[in-house]
Amino acid sequence: MKLGILGAVVAATAGLTLTSSGGAVAVGNEALTRDLDTILADSGLKGADVGITVRDANTGETVYTRSGNRRSQVGSNLKVLTTTAALDLLGPDYRWKTELQSSGTQDGSTLNGDIVLRGTGDPTMSALRYQALADTLKSKGVTSVSGSLVLDDTAFDSQPYGLGWAWDDEPYSYNAETSALTLSPDAKFSAGTVVVRVKPGAATGDPVQVSVEPANDQVQIRNTATTNGDAGITVEREHGTNVINVSGSTWVETTALSTVKDPTSVVGSVFQKALAANGIQVAGGIKRGKAPQGAAVLASDQSTTLGQLMNPLLKNSNNMLAEVLVKSAGGSFTNGVNQLSRKWAGLGVDPNWVEIFDGSGMSRMDQMAPDDLASILIKAKSKPWFGTWQSSLPVAGRDGTLVNRMKGTPAEGNVIAKSGSMSGVSALSGYVTTQAGRQLVFSLVQNNVVLWVSPKTIEDKVAVRLASDGGAQVATPKTQSVPEQRKAPAEKRTKVPAKDRFDVECSWIGTC
Structure with missing residues (x-):
């Protein structure tokens, strides 16, 4: 040189x-x-x-x-x-707050006015913590709200994805939407997702039983999976919707994470169910909006640091x-x-x-x-x-x-x-x-690496x-051999299912 x-x-x-x-x-x-x-x-x-x-x-x-x-x-x-x-x-001491606010007044067991669920982006919020907010409102003696449940996610703008993200990663938990009102259904804080639980039916050939955690009325399941074979279960949300397709076959119970469209709407459904579980009825249903200035804080939650x-x-x-x-x-x-x-x-x-x-x-x-x-x-x-x-x-x-x-x-x-x-x-x-x-x-950075070679x-x-x-x-x-599919000529390679991919972080697909 x-x-x-x-x-x-x-x-x-x-x-x-x-x-x-x-x-x-x-x-x-x-x-x-x-x-x-x-x-x-x-x-x-x-x-x-x-x-x-x-x-x-x-x-x-x-x-x-x-x-x-x-x-x-x-x-x-x-x-x-x-x-x-x-x-x-x-x-390092920064925390996120989630608050239940209202500018209304309480008359006996009725809260006259709206209640506002305001988020600031806490990615660790769970259904149990939203339930705790509803429990606090019940402890104040409230059993009915004359107004609406207002969802305030205005701490963040409405752009759910970053520029340059791949559209075909949308169904997967590592590519969820970012919202100021969100929840995580697992201990890894997979914000913007739900757990899809699949259980085998009573007999061979029966449809599998599918449930969503936390329960909500926004996600719809389209189930074609059956109780037989070991082909495995595929869980994939349709682009731009909250329709989750479950297909394949299995003998055993299995779970998967799926992203959701509009996490704020899912939070609204989960919180409405939490209110109902406490016997609190909201006359005006659910709507979007911004908390009024000076609204009183009825219940609050604070994240980890x-x-x-x-x-x-x-x-x-x-x-x-x-x-x-x-x-x-x-x-x-x-x-x-x-x-x-x-x-x-x-x-x-x-x-x-x-x-x-x-x-x-x-x-x-x-x-x-x-x-x-x-x-x-x-x-x-x-x-x-x-x-x-x-x-x-x-x-x-x-x-x-x-x-x-x-x-x-x-x-x-x-x-x-x-x-x-x-x-x-x-x-x-x-x-x-x-x-x-x-x-x-x-720092070692490798770009333009072909998929059948392990960098x-x-x-x-x-x-x-x-x-x-x-x-x-x-x-x-010690090294592991590259799977034959990755070594094969392009015309012989087939699409690799998400669960088998190693061109993404292992933690994203549970292979670590």
Whole structure:
């Protein structure tokens, strides 16, 4: 590789040497450069766009880089930027409130006027907590409301999806709508979804029994599944509707998550049922609106803190939690990103040289570089919330999206990193301590990867090599063979069911 005068000066000033492959290495660590160059020369990366940056976590010194400044899609690695900026802007003690308000007056057991259910985006709200709000109203002696149940979700704008999201991901729980009034039906805080429970019928050939949790009158089930065979059950919501199709066959009980159209309407139905369970009748039905100024708070609920939310968000790569952070920062995707961008410079990211359109990284329009992600990892170490944030990242071979990766290697229990996966995109960014005791940060981003090649193998080899540096022997991770369908020529490949896909985060389809 020929260097211009300026390039030679820059390299010398930085204390680096440049290799023929375009990588850079701190003087005296040529072995690491050679090994990383070899890993990245894998034939499976033919035609792919790969960028990597490795830096000393304490000094910031560049240890290795290859196209580290090249912007590309980073998938869920964008959550590294979203969460750190949100912690800086909103603070780790930030909480979301859900309130039941009214400007009416109570006359005996009747509340004259409307009651308003006002949300601010709490993604952890559950049917039980909405029930508790209804219980509080009952404890005040109210049994009837002369007005309406007003649903106030105006804390967020009405755009449910981020720009550049894939329309065909709409039915899946990792692609739910973002609303200021929402609920999560499970412990992972899968906001904007419901649980579809399928039970076999009494006899072979009978239709299966299907129920929705929490119960509501917005979701409609179209069931063609039967009690026989082991073909499995497919649960998929029709585009733009709340009709969920259940098909296939099964002998055993199974559950699946499905997104819903308009989470606010589902919350309204769930809360109306909670009121009815308490014997509270609402004469005016349900409508949308904004809480009047000065309305009295009849009942309230407060979420867990933002700091506590980091664990389920990062360990499980929860997209909807990340999107709530954006809209909580500014009310809309656009304004929320603008507000969060005020904190990017302090995290080592120049707002002029990234393109960000959401919080989760699902947008195909998002663009940032491995250098940016490595800078965030270094800058985060100086923040007061760093301990909470770092402990929420997945740990190789132990938990989260890395629970089954790099087991039995020097990286297990050592590499603490955020994964990221979409069709054609894979990334891994985080911390690793070498066997010589040096703490490094690294970011590896791969784009334009063909679907029958597993880029995770490349990521694991890089992480394990970094963890092994300075040791007596370099270890390599155990790898799994790529399914034959992924190796087959294009004309022989068929559409892969959502439950079998590995081009998305494993936590999104329950395969971790």
